[in-house]
Amino acid sequence: MTVQCSRRSLFRLGRSALATLGVAGWIDPLKAAAASSAPSPVDYYEKLGVEPIINAAGTYTDLTAAIMPPSVQAAVAEAAKRPVRLRDLQLAAGKYLADKLHCEGALVSAGAASALTLGTAACITVANGNEDGRIPQSIPQGMASMKNEVIMQKGHRYAYDHALYCCGVRIVEIETVDEYRAAFSEKTVLAHFFNAATSGQIGREDWIAIAHQHNVPCMNDAAADMPPISNLWNYTRMGFDLVTFSGGKGIRGPQNAGLLLGRSDLIAAAAKNNNSIDDVVGRGQKVAKEQIVGMVAAVDWLLTQTDAGMEAEFRARAQRIADAVKHIPTMTSQIYLPPVANHVPTLLLTYDQSKVAIAPKEVARTLRNSSPSIELHPATGGSQPDLPPTTNAIVVGVWMLEPGQDLIVGRRLRQVLSGAIRS
Numbered sequence: 001m002t003v004q005c006s007r008r009s010l011f012r013l014g015r016s017a018l019a020t021l022g023v024a025g026w027i028d029p030l031k032a033a034a035a036s037s038a039p040s041p042v043d044y045y046e047k048l049g050v051e052p053i054i055n056a057a058g059t060y061t062d063l064t065a066a067i068m069p070p071s072v073q074a075a076v077a078e079a080a081k082r083p084v085r086l087r088d089l090q091l092a093a094g095k096y097l098a099d100k101l102h103c104e105g106a107l108v109s110a111g112a113a114s115a116l117t118l119g120t121a122a123c124i125t126v127a128n129g130n131e132d133g134r135i136p137q138s139i140p141q142g143m144a145s146m147k148n149e150v151i152m153q154k155g156h157r158y159a160y161d162h163a164l165y166c167c168g169v170r171i172v173e174i175e176t177v178d179e180y181r182a183a184f185s186e187k188t189v190l191a192h193f194f195n196a197a198t199s200g201q202i203g204r205e206d207w208i209a210i211a212h213q214h215n216v217p218c219m220n221d222a223a224a225d226m227p228p229i230s231n232l233w234n235y236t237r238m239g240f241d242l243v244t245f246s247g248g249k250g251i252r253g254p255q256n257a258g259l260l261l262g263r264s265d266l267i268a269a270a271a272k273n274n275n276s277i278d279d280v281v282g283r284g285q286k287v288a289k290e291q292i293v294g295m296v297a298a299v300d301w302l303l304t305q306t307d308a309g310m311e312a313e314f315r316a317r318a319q320r321i322a323d324a325v326k327h328i329p330t331m332t333s334q335i336y337l338p339p340v341a342n343h344v345p346t347l348l349l350t351y352d353q354s355k356v357a358i359a360p361k362e363v364a365r366t367l368r369n370s371s372p373s374i375e376l377h378p379a380t381g382g383s384q385p386d387l388p389p390t391t392n393a394i395v396v397g398v399w400m401l402e403p404g405q406d407l408i409v410g411r412r413l414r415q416v417l418s419g420a421i422r423s
Contacts, residue, residue, distance in 0.1 A: 090287070349393060360394045
C-alpha cells in the first residue's frame with residue numbers, strides 16, 4: 001500500500017514528534033553523544049610535572065586556596081558544556097545570590113580584589129553622576145577632574161590598596177574621629193574599611209554612621225572573614241553599602257571568584273564597570289560562566305553547613321595531629337581560634353628546642369621537601385597579626401585538609417621531631 005504525504009502533513013508530523021520529545025529532544029542527543037565520547041581524565045599535574053601538596057596552611061592564593069566540594073565541582077563541569085549570554089547569567093546569579101544572602105544586590109567578581117576595584121569604580125560612577133551609570137574610558141585616566149577621594153584609617157592601609165588605586169583614586173588617611181569628620185569633601189566618593197584590621201581607632205558602626213551623615217557610601221573588605229556563615233549578611237545588615245568576600249576561601253567556590261554584595265544601585269554601577277563591556281576598568285577582570293555558576297553552587301553548598309559542625313570537624317582534625325606528637329619531649333599544643341579573619345581552629349605546637357633540636361621553620365622546610373609535600377601555616381616560626389606569638393611554634397592550618405590527611409600530617413611531624421630529640 002502506498003501512503004501519500006504532503007509537505008504540510010510531514011511538517012505537522014515532525015512538529016508533533018518534537019513536541020512529544022520536548023525541548024530537550026534536540027539537546028539530549030548532543031549530551032548523550034558527548035558523554036559517550038568523553039575522553040578519559042588526564043592528570044595534567046602529572047603531565048606537567050607539578051606535584052600536588054597537602055595543604056596544612058590555609059586558603060592562601062599561592063596554595064590555590066580551597067578545594068571545591070563535589071557538588072560545586074560538578075556544577076562547574078556542567079556549566080562548561082554549554083554557552084549562555086554572559087550578561088543574562090550575571091544578572092540571574094546576582095538576583096539569586098542577593099536573595100540567599102539577604103542583601104539588595106550581588107555580583108560575582110574575579111576574586112575579592114576585583115570586587116574592591118569594581119566597588120570603588122561603582123562609587124566613583126555614582127558620585128560623578130553619569131546618566132547611563134558608567135564612565136567609559138575615564139577610569140583611571142580621567143580622574144584628575146572628577147570626584148576621586150577615598151577615606152581610610154591609617155591602621156587599615158594594606159597591600160590591597162592597589163585594588164582601589166586601579167581606579168585612579170586618591171586615598172585620604174585619617175586616625176581619629178575628628179579627622180574622619182573633617183576629611184569629607186566635595187571630592188569624597190567612598191569611606192573604605194578593612195574588616196580584619198588589628199589597629200584603627202574607629203569601629204564599624206561609627207564608620208558607617210559618619211559616612212552616611214555625609215551621604216558617602218562605605219565599603220567593607222571582609223575577604224577572608226567567613227566563617228561564621230552569617231558574616232555573609234551581617235555587614236550589609238549593619239549598614240555597609242558594599243561588602244567584598246573571596247569566593248575561594250571559606251565559601252569553597254572557584255579560587256578566581258569573589259562576591260561584591262550591597263546596595264542595588266552600586267551593584268548595578270559595578271556591573272557596568274565590568275566585563276563584557278570593552279572600555280571599562282574591569283574589562284580585564286573577566287568572570288567566566290564556570291566561575292559564576294561555581295559561586296552560586298558554593299553558596300548553595302555553604303548554606304547547608306553549620307558553623308558548629310564545621311568547627312567541630314576542624315577541632316577534631318587539630319586534636320588528631322596534636323595527639324600524634326604529644327609524646328615528643330616538652331611538647332605542648334593549643335587550638336586557637338582567630339577572632340576575625342580565617343576564624344577557624346588553628347593548631348599551635350611548641351616545644352623546648354634544647355630538647356628537640358630543630359627549629360619550627362626547619363620543620364616546615366623538611367615537610368615541604370618531603371613526599372608527600374606538606375605545606376604548614378606560614379606563621380610557623382614567625383608571626384601573623386591574628387595569631388598569638390608563633391616565633392617558636394609550629395602552626396598547622398587544618399581546614400583545607402582532605403579526609404585522612406590530618407593523620408598523614410601528624411605522622412610526618414612525629415617522624416621529623418622524633419629524629420631531632422637530643423639523647
